[in-house]
Amino acid sequence: MAQAVAHFLFSAFLAAIYRDRRIKDKNKKKFPLHYVLFAGLGGLLPDIDIILFFFLYNFGASFEEIHRTFTHALIFPALLLLLSFAAIPLKNKTLGKHHIKIHNIFLALAFGSLTHIFLDAILIGENIMLFYPLSDFATGLDLVRYLPEFLSYNFIPILDGILLLLWVVYLEWKHELMPFGQLR
Numbered sequence: 001m002a003q004a005v006a007h008f009l010f011s012a013f014l015a016a017i018y019r020d021r022r023i024k025d026k027n028k029k030k031f032p033l034h035y036v037l038f039a040g041l042g043g044l045l046p047d048i049d050i051i052l053f054f055f056l057y058n059f060g061a062s063f064e065e066i067h068r069t070f071t072h073a074l075i076f077p078a079l080l081l082l083l084s085f086a087a088i089p090l091k092n093k094t095l096g097k098h099h100i101k102i103h104n105i106f107l108a109l110a111f112g113s114l115t116h117i118f119l120d121a122i123l124i125g126e127n128i129m130l131f132y133p134l135s136d137f138a139t140g141l142d143l144v145r146y147l148p149e150f151l152s153y154n155f156i157p158i159l160d161g162i163l164l165l166l167w168v169v170y171l172e173w174k175h176e177l178m179p180f181g182q183l184r
Contacts, residue, residue, distance in 0.1 A: 001158055002119045004044055009163040010119055011043030011112035012036050013170065020174050032098050035108045035176075042080070042112020046071040072117055073132040080110035117177075123156075 015036045025030045053066040084106035121128045122141045144152050
């Protein structure tokens with residue numbers, strides 16, 4: 001299972017690449033970097049079931065009954081996508097001085113949660129129930145198990161480090177990070 005850093009950075013990195021490669025310079029204001037942040041937060045969102053477990057534990061729920069069920073199923077990003085469509089009539093309503101649109105926030109969250117599910121499905125074993133609650137069939141590629149044992153044990157922390165390094169290099173390359181302590 002990928003950790004929080006990998007889930008956040010993988011989703012944010014893909015959204016940033018899409019923004020920088022597909023959106024023309026004159027339309028960058030329609031896709032501010034804030035949506036990249038929401039995509040990253042969406043990458044963390046499916047693991048909210050871990051917090052839910054802490055509340056339901058006192059009522060006899062086990063971790064396996066809660067984690068990787070509803071929030072790790074395809075229905076979860078689909079619901080966020082439906083919320084995005086439902087918020088389209090509010091397209092003239094914006095949040096903050098950057099004019100962030102509510103329906104785009106839900107769209108970014110849906111994208112991020114979908115990347116979370118994808119990352120878990122390819123990295124871990126048969127623990128992802130993609131069609132829950134319709135089916136409890138669990139699947140997963142578990143690509144980590146094909147690595148040598150010494151590497152598979154450390155792969156997830158290494159992945160976090162590599163993604164963090166790539167993210168910082170990408171930000172410096174595309175967005176010219178300012179020197180430490182300098183304010184713009």
